[in-house]
Amino acid sequence: xxxxxxxxxxxxxxxxxxxxxxxxxxxxxxxxxxxxxxxxxxxxxxxxxxxxxxxxxxxxxxxxxxxxxxxxxxxxxxxxxxxxxxxxxxxxxxxxxxxxxxxxxxxxxxxxxxxxxxxxxxxxxxxxxxxxxxxxxxxxxxxxxxxxxxxxxxxxxxxxxxxxxxxxxxxxxxxxxxxxxxxxxxxxxxxxxxxxxxxxxxxxxxxxxxxxxxxxxxxxxxxxxxxxxxxxxxxxxxxxxxxxxxxxxxxxxxxxxxxxxxxxxxxxxxxxxxxxxxxxxxxxxxxxxxxxxxxxxxxxxxxxxxxxxxxxxxxxxxxxxxxxxxxxxxxxxxxxxxxxxxxx
Amino acid sequence: xxxxxxxxxxxxxxxxxxxxxxxxxxxxxxxxxxxxxxxxxxxxxxxxxxxxxxxxxxxxxxxxxxxxxxxxxxxxxxxxxxxxxxxxxxxxxxxxxxxxxxxxxxxxxxxxxxxxxxxxxxxxxxxxxxxxxxxxxxxxxxxxxxxxxxxxxxxxxxxxxxxxxxxxxxxxxxxxxxxxxxxxxxxxxxxxxxxxxxxxxxxxxxxxxxxxxxxxxxxxxxxxxxxxxxxxxxxxxxxxxxxxxxxxxxxxxxxxxxxxxxxxxxxxxxxxxxxxxxxxxxxxxxxxxxxxxxxxxxxxxxxxxxxxxxxxxxxxxxxxxxxxxxxxxxxxxxxxxxxxxxxx
DNA sequence: CTGAAAGCGCTTACAG
DNA sequence: CTGAAAGCGCTTACAG
Numbered sequence: 001x002x003x004x005x006x007x008x009x010x011x012x013x014x015x016x017x018x019x020x021x022x023x024x025x026x027x028x029x030x031x032x033x034x035x036x037x038x039x040x041x042x043x044x045x046x047x048x049x050x051x052x053x054x055x056x057x058x059x060x061x062x063x064x065x066x067x068x069x070x071x072x073x074x075x076x077x078x079x080x081x082x083x084x085x086x087x088x089x090x091x092x093x094x095x096x097x098x099x100x101x102x103x104x105x106x107x108x109x110x111x112x113x114x115x116x117x118x119x120x121x122x123x124x125x126x127x128x129x130x131x132x133x134x135x136x137x138x139x140x141x142x143x144x145x146x147x148x149x150x151x152x153x154x155x156x157x158x159x160x161x162x163x164x165x166x167x168x169x170x171x172x173x174x175x176x177x178x179x180x181x182x183x184x185x186x187x188x189x190x191x192x193x194x195x196x197x198x199x200x201x202x203x204x205x206x207x208x209x210x211x212x213x214x215x216x217x218x219x220x221x222x223x224x225x226x227x228x229x230x231x232x233x234x235x236x237x238x239x240x241x242x243x244x245x246x247x248x249x250x251x252x253x254x255x256x257x258x259x260x261x262x263x264x265x266x267x268x269x270x271x272x273x274x275x276x277x278x279x280x281x282x283x284x285x286x287x288x289x290x291x292x293x294x295x296x297x298x299x300x301x302x303x304x305x306x307x308x309x310x311x312x313x314x315x316x317x318x319x320x321x322x323x324x325x326x327x328x329x330x331x332x333x334x335x336x337x338x339x340x341x342x343x344x
Numbered sequence: 345x346x347x348x349x350x351x352x353x354x355x356x357x358x359x360x361x362x363x364x365x366x367x368x369x370x371x372x373x374x375x376x377x378x379x380x381x382x383x384x385x386x387x388x389x390x391x392x393x394x395x396x397x398x399x400x401x402x403x404x405x406x407x408x409x410x411x412x413x414x415x416x417x418x419x420x421x422x423x424x425x426x427x428x429x430x431x432x433x434x435x436x437x438x439x440x441x442x443x444x445x446x447x448x449x450x451x452x453x454x455x456x457x458x459x460x461x462x463x464x465x466x467x468x469x470x471x472x473x474x475x476x477x478x479x480x481x482x483x484x485x486x487x488x489x490x491x492x493x494x495x496x497x498x499x500x501x502x503x504x505x506x507x508x509x510x511x512x513x514x515x516x517x518x519x520x521x522x523x524x525x526x527x528x529x530x531x532x533x534x535x536x537x538x539x540x541x542x543x544x545x546x547x548x549x550x551x552x553x554x555x556x557x558x559x560x561x562x563x564x565x566x567x568x569x570x571x572x573x574x575x576x577x578x579x580x581x582x583x584x585x586x587x588x589x590x591x592x593x594x595x596x597x598x599x600x601x602x603x604x605x606x607x608x609x610x611x612x613x614x615x616x617x618x619x620x621x622x623x624x625x626x627x628x629x630x631x632x633x634x635x636x637x638x639x640x641x642x643x644x645x646x647x648x649x650x651x652x653x654x655x656x657x658x659x660x661x662x663x664x665x666x667x668x669x670x671x672x673x674x675x676x677x678x679x680x681x682x683x684x685x686x687x688x
Numbered sequence: 689c690t691g692a693a694a695g696c697g698c699t700t701a702c703a704g
Numbered sequence: 705c706t707g708a709a710a711g712c713g714c715t716t717a718c719a720g
Contacts, residue, residue, distance in 0.1 A: 013493045015713055026691035031715065039689055056489030061469040062415065063713035066407050067696045073449075073470075082435035082645075084428055084628070091426035094452060103466060105417075105449050108438060122447060125405040126417075145400030149357045265632060284428070285629050288609060301426075359697055370707035375699065383705055407697035411712045 014055035023051040034059050065127075074311065075123030076106040077116055078134040085258055085281055085300050086134070089156070092304030093132060100312050102129065111200075113137025124151055130311045132156060132304075138199060140165075152314035156307040158201040159324070166314070168307040168325045172202045172280075175296040175329030176209025177216075179278040180254050182294070182331060184217045187340050188252040188276060191225065192243040194236055194264065195256025198228045206256050206280055225250055236263040244271055251341035252276035258283050265289060265336075273342040278331075287334055294337025297330045358399035367395040378403050409471075418655065419467030420450040421460055422478040429602050429625055429644050430478070433500070436648030437476060444656050446473065455541075457481025468495055474655045476500055476648075482543060484509075496658035500651040502545040503668070510658070512651040512669045516546045516624075519640040519673030520553025521560075523622040524598050526638070526675060528561045532596040532620060532685050535569065536587040538580055538608065539600025542572045550600050550624055569594055575603040577610075584611040588619060595685035596620035602627050609633060609680075617686040622675075631678055638681025641674045 016030045023030065025044060032040050033048040034057075040048075051057070065071045076093050078086045090106060097104045105123055109116035116136040120143060123131060130152040133140070138161035147153050147165070155167040183191050193210045196203035207228065214221050224246075227239035240263070243250045253268070253275060255261040261279030268275045279286075282297035306325060360374045367374065369388060376384050377392040384392075395401070409415045420437050422430045434450060441448045449467055453460035460480040464487060467475060474496035477484070482505035491497050491509070499511040527535050537554045540547035551572065558565050568590075571583035584607070587594045597612070597619060599605040605623030612619045623630075626641035650669060 017713075020691095027714085028691050028716095029689090032690090035715090041689065044689080056493060058465070058469055058490070058493075060410075060471055060713055061466075062406055062471050063410055063696090064715070065696095066404075066410055066698085066713080067715045069696080071406065080435065081425075081438055082432040084431070087428070087431040088426040091424065091452060094425055094450075098451070103449055103470065104451065105447055106438075107442070107448065108435060121402070122405075125402055126447065127404055127406050146402070149400060149402075262629065265629075269632065283628075285606065285609075285627075285633070288613065289629070289632055290634055361697075364707095371698085372700095372707050373705090376706090379699090385705065388705080404697055407712090408699070409712095410697080410714085411699040413712080 013060070014057045015060070016057070018055055019048065019051045019057050022055060023047045070129055071127050072101055073103040073105060073126070073128050074130045074132065074308075075120065075126075075128040076104060076132045077109055077119045077123070077136075078106065079111055079136060080108045081106065082108075084283060085298075089134075089300040089304035092301040093308045096305055096308035096312065100315075102312075109134070109136040111136050113139075117142055121146075127151075129315055130154070132307050132311060133160075134158060135160060135201075137161060138201075152311055154307045154311045154314070156303055164322050166307075166310050166322045166324075168303055168310065169327065170202075170298040170303065171326050171329050172205035173209040173212070175298070175331075176206035176254065176256075176280060177213045178209075178329070178331050179280065179294075179296040179337070180210045180213035181216070182333070182337055183252045183254065183276055183278055184213060184219065186252075186276065186338055189219055189341070190222070190248065190250045190252075191219075192240070192250035192253045193226045193256065194239050194243075194253060194260050195228045196231055196260070203228055203256055210254060222248075228256075231257060231259040231263075233259075233263045233266075236260050237267055240264055240267040244275060250275075252278075252337075252339075255279040257281050261293065261295070265293060268336075274339050276337055276339040276341070278337040280329075282332065289336075291335035291339065294334045295332050297332050299327065302327060357404070358401045359404070360401070362399055363392065363395045363401050366399060367391045414473055415471050416445055417447040417449060417470070417472050418474045418476065418652075419464065419470075419472040420448060420476045421453055421463045421467070421480075422450065423455055423480060424452045425450065426452075428627060429642075433478075433644040433648035436645040437652045440649055440652035440656065444659075446656075453478070453480040455480050455544075457483075461486055465490075471495075473659055474498070476651050476655060477504075478502060479504060479545075481505060482545075496655055498651045498655045498658070500647055508666050510651075510654050510666045510668075512647055512654065513671065514546075514642040514647065515670050515673050516549035517553040517556070519642070519675075520550035520598065520600075520624060521557045522553075522673070522675050523624065523638075523640040523681070524554045524557035525560070526677070526681055527596045527598065527620055527622055528557060528563065530596075530620065530682055530684060533563055534566070534592065534594045534685075535563075535596045535598060536584070536594035537570045537598045537600065538583050538587075538604050539572045540575055540604070547572055547600055554598060566592075572600075575601060575607075577603075577607045580604050580607040581611055584608055588612075588615055594619075596622070596681075596683075599623040601625050605637065605639070609637060612680075618683050620681055620683040620685070622681040624673075626676065633680075635679035635683065638678045639676050641676050643671065646671060 020030045107119040124146045135158045140160045140163040159167045255264045258281035282295045286293040364374045451463040468490045479502045484504045484507040503511045599608045602625035623639045626639045630637040
């Protein structure tokens, strides 16, 4: 008769109890051998090892975790695992986690606040030791009980909403201001800004940088030069084409992020007159396009690394108040941003 | 006095026991409410809900899992979370896992067999229900006890070594053969092949495709036209420059993967004569370069989706023998592969 | 050097 | 409708 009690459980994996029985020792002795603890005679150890091999035993870390209290895992909620900006951030977090002996659970919010919440809370239910969140929503009070309960939490790329917590950001405002000022310095007076949706913090910060640069140069801003919205190619294309047409078209574009830049490059390549372009975020092959694309570069890997290191410092018991870290951006002139304005 | 027994455990999170005590009910009643099971009077349910909210209780899924047997999580070992080829595969696996209510744990092997093994076994120790592996090593017998113990395993992108298991691949041989034949059809007779390291299955399959196409065309292959090795830019650059110099340089290059292609594009852009190029793997902006890059495209998202669906079919109890699924590739002519050979 | 008992936070199987 | 007891597979705290 099959033991119906264990039939479909973990495919009948052997447990320490099974190993103990086979080796003819107590449970604690098996535990000692499995964990490399001292105080076992070589002969006993050998018998236990043989039983382990014969049964194909592997310690169940889930059970271990339940008893020990720390799961040695962290959760990362980002916008899209496949995005070329977030993928290196993901990898950087992984490396730091690995250095601290922790596993990484991650998931994509797809820019949906509800999905962000589901993922973050699912990670908390699994009792990750810490959480790194790239916010999709703007209200993170749902994490309050979790943080109080001891789950260290760091936000990256965008600040937490209605919650005081550690956050690691790029200087979106300063980066955009410098990028737009660069276009101004090359003679542009009518500059378009195409950015992400208005509820996204980085989008409005970059727009603020645009306005600051225009104001500093004493240039007026026509409302038709600014367009915030989804970064889907169709939307961006329409926005860019609108700004580039009409009697007083913009002579330069500032693209609010990598996805916008890519579409802007396509539109400009098909445009009748040369149009200058500076994009926020660097991207692969930017230097190989003609013209090569001038960008305001962030360092996504550094964002991830900084956030993860902060998280593990918290896990090591550092209790200083939440801090906001802002990483600098870097303007990389490559050609597209140095094109002079087309003559009217 | 502090309760030293629970002082540093999960930051003193409330448990079902605490909720039960506060609501004045039994443990099982709390369990019923938490899991939405029937058979609780509205009044009792309300009392329990209040206690849950007041205490900030969240069910510990790790404990639940221990009792239930399935962890509702899968592990994915790939080469590099940040790689533009693997990132979409990662995302596709995530989506399928999500649709099945499972969480995703993942990690980068960094093309190191030992690290692949550590990651895969760490996931097994956490008792993931299933495992998806993009092999770095060529001996996966270490997974035999795990698979026997019931952890469903699917390999992607490269076959398992010394192990019979489900595998989902792209048709590397056919794709490379077609790509090289395309160059031959445009008049090339001296074609270089730069690929990944020889121990990587896809690298040798693509090389085999190259040889098949050359042979089919009756063309000889000089050994100096073939170079396998790491895809680091320096190595690829040196290989490409060697093939493009000398008295009888190649007139076309076939690049064995996306990283090779990118470096090849750079070398060719700086070359004295036009050189044709076909690359394995599509990449963003390939169509915007000049010339636009002709590629043999794989569909990494489809690879990931197919593998994950196969995995969950296994988890649903399908017991058919391991299968090898091969996905077709697609030649996308864009310009660089249609350049005629430079005259001698 | 070794092991029996209790417990981590849940669910299962049962009894009332 | 409700709950006490046993158990998931480990580790902890102790005793021998």
